[in-house]
Amino acid sequence: MSKKIPKVRIIPLGGLGEIGKNINAIEYENEIIILDCGLTFPEDEMLGIDVVIPDITYLLKNKDKIKGVLLTHGHEDHIGALPYFLKKISVPVYGTKLTLGLVESKMKEHNIGNENLNVVSPSQKLKLGSFEIEFIKTTHSIPDSVAIAIHTPAGTIVHTGDFKIDFTPIKGEIMDLHKLAEIGKNGVLALMADSTNVERPGYTMSESMVRSTFHDIFMNAKQRILVATFASNVDRIQQVIDAAVEFGRKVAVSGRSMVNVVSIARDLGYLDVPEGTLIEINDIDNYSDDKVVIITTGSQGEPMSALARIASSDHRKISLMPGDLVVISASPIPGNEKTISKVINQLFKRGAEVIYEALADVHVSGHACQEELKLMHSLLKPKFFIPVHGEYRHLKQHVELAQSMGMNRENILLMENGDVAEFSKDRAKIVGTVPTGHVMVDGLGVGDVGNIVLRDRKHLSEDGLIVVVVTISRENGSIVAGPDIVSRGFVYVRESEDLMGEARNVVKRALMECESKNIKDWATLKSSVRDSLRNFLYEKIKRNPMILPIIMEV
């Protein structure tokens, strides 16, 4: 009997064909480890949905095999679904200090304890069942990000996490290129690499580039400065604080998530804030305008964010004054262009100066461009490659990038969420699929809003609603009360009294016709009301509201 060739499986359950809800299962025999557990924000058509988490049906079925969850960094799309996950599957979680600091604050909101959380350092090795795990320091738009190497009996799998190669990072060391080189030298079976910026040629600029822009801005500012950025971009926040210290400004922090992250990052030593620099937002008016900086959320123009409220004079504690300078130190996440633009327009209208990406170098990306990706591929020299963290277009182009470096197309797996890829020393193939998808969270409801509910919400949002209520006699089916018509989101009724009056007559006629034909079953009555009213309204006004006939019997 020949010796069995060891095989390892990679199952992406989220993060492929999308930017968001990253989660992967790595499976060897009867053991599974999970890489990241993120959420994503709802698509436009997911009306009323708060967040979207991965479908973990497959993991629930294989609960007992799961050895733990490894986290690459503390962004929502990598950690955000963890509370929902841990409520159902209680296993150890491993991540670096800042990452777990952010996870812990999230767990508190969900009333979950922190007993599963285990801090690892990037130099540490970890053994979980048959897996030996190495964390490798990377650079990204949040500190303490790591790539992860998973040594299995079938070979080594490397997941880059989200990364850029920043040779002059704000704090700490550069990415651990030596360890990557060493791992590459020892042989990598499969590489899973970030594809976000694969469409961009060249190199992503260093976070340090922003430093000189901030320096100039602070040097010339005569009044208050407000800087909006991502709360998780701790290094950016550090640069604002550094500039503030240099120019003798106090720093106030605004926005719930910003306050939260600044506090966590400071407690854990990721943010250097000289004593006396931070002031309470309530105290900003105690300092002259040229001595204050406010760091705030809202760089994406989110309607409820601090910056949006400041822009619309709706913030309780900060009122903008003409001449104040607002720096939007971020670029729009696709889909947010219009909300950001709206905030910029409002800020300008209120007399503020506004500096944003189109006008100055106030932001750099956190993801690797083409040349950085090539460096990663070169160092790791994987046998097989799976592009991850990207929409299909990005994955596709990452395939082409790998091919351009001489990789054979058959060694590259362009996977989708739910695909099961099996790897042995010199073979890789998709061997099946597992259930996958998204679970929508609306309020406390997890997964109770499905396509029918969304379809109704869409219909209601576009055309509104007409409710027709009629009470009929149980004995002979004649109308006892009504029909009453109530509409919402359809037309402004006071201006459309004629239309609504006519509509009522249409319903009456339909019901009377049913009565004369001795039709009594409710389904027919309802569809008769619905059809006649729909035809009438479409002809009259070319609209198609949802029509809800309700019949009561007395």
Place this chain on the structure above:
Amino acid sequence: MSKKIPKVRIIPLGGLGEIGKNINAIEYENEIIILDCGLTFPEDEMLGIDVVIPDITYLLKNKDKIKGVLLTHGHEDHIGALPYFLKKISVPVYGTKLTLGLVESKMKEHNIGNENLNVVSPSQKLKLGSFEIEFIKTTHSIPDSVAIAIHTPAGTIVHTGDFKIDFTPIKGEIMDLHKLAEIGKNGVLALMADSTNVERPGYTMSESMVRSTFHDIFMNAKQRILVATFASNVDRIQQVIDAAVEFGRKVAVSGRSMVNVVSIARDLGYLDVPEGTLIEINDIDNYSDDKVVIITTGSQGEPMSALARIASSDHRKISLMPGDLVVISASPIPGNEKTISKVINQLFKRGAEVIYEALADVHVSGHACQEELKLMHSLLKPKFFIPVHGEYRHLKQHVELAQSMGMNRENILLMENGDVAEFSKDRAKIVGTVPTGHVMVDGLGVGDVGNIVLRDRKHLSEDGLIVVVVTISRENGSIVAGPDIVSRGFVYVRESEDLMGEARNVVKRALMECESKNIKDWATLKSSVRDSLRNFLYEKIKRNPMILPIIMEV
């Protein structure tokens, strides 16, 4: 008695603080002329709205003074509201041949005759009352665009229309810089200039730049080529046709607006299509794949467009084959990034090659960048300047651009829609405002959807609806039938039977409490039902559906 100093007024009624629905009134004593009459597309929060047109209350009140409408070019945001306007105010309309060709097709859809339309040539002068009008050839992303000079007794007003300065246009001559220079030399009282691209340094590239990209694409393509672009971009379409002719491909046209524009532009001589080049979309399969190009709508990823339907295998006549090449020759209009990306992903998934702006030079803008704007200012040397055609941020930065060229801030009017600016030889000021705003068109309803309807649509879209119906006795207020609860867009009922059952009990208890207190007025009954149900649901599931209590009496 001193001689009266002649004064002219400029009243922008749309297009300032927004990109869309451009319309301006130029007023001298008892005479008004209108510059452009465009529509805009609904903002995200305008749920269910089809298009948005300007509020012309002011013009309706001053109907008899209006001498005519002048059009700068044939884009929707400059001509789209004309049918609605002409239905209420029947006056002559003046525009170049292609512009009026497009207007006429729009009028037909609205069943309006073409008796008001008067074709002018760019060299022509026109006298309307006290106004002497010159049309000046410009270049833009649609042929036959003009700037307009309006000579009034108070001085000359120049409106640039939308423009770029293209020294190597695809067809016809370059912008008439000589006439602009001459007008500038003779003195310009006020300039109104396009601000769309004011944030971009340098020059907009010539439309000709796309030619070489197309050439390479066509040379290397092995299968069918599909090019998606704006239907109105006739020069771009010409370039596709030219490349098709060069490489021996037949051209088919897909998408209603594309078919329409190609037909109009061809009839009027704006499109050179050699005999035998165009084929019917039904006939594409009669040619080998390397002999066909399809020009299509959908460059913005519009869900109902030809390209989106092709991408989702939902097009009746075109089915994509692996290896087909799709060129998206456009850039995203802000807000459309995600729909375009979705289409690109779908196309890639179906095995097509996709080329878009991030990957190749397949598009150039139609609007002037900073250096072109400076040339315009330099040639016209206006006394006063009003930035137009832009969001507030663009107008603001156009003010700064003018100042950077030495113009005094007090000679620049940063206006908003509805402001009335009065100009005499050496004075300009805002002297008042007139009613302005937007009118929403939904189906055949013009202006019957207002804020209350939109607010309801938004509420319904996010949280859905619960209708509670109960029939009570006229005599003693006791419940005769119900309460019945019907929900839509709230939860998937079959999975939430318990919740709905509990909700029903909550309503019952509320009604019984009212009965026991002998409360009979319907307003109190309804609010009691609404409040108790709302509290219950929020506590249970943290959602806040619209609750519609309906009481019937028998």
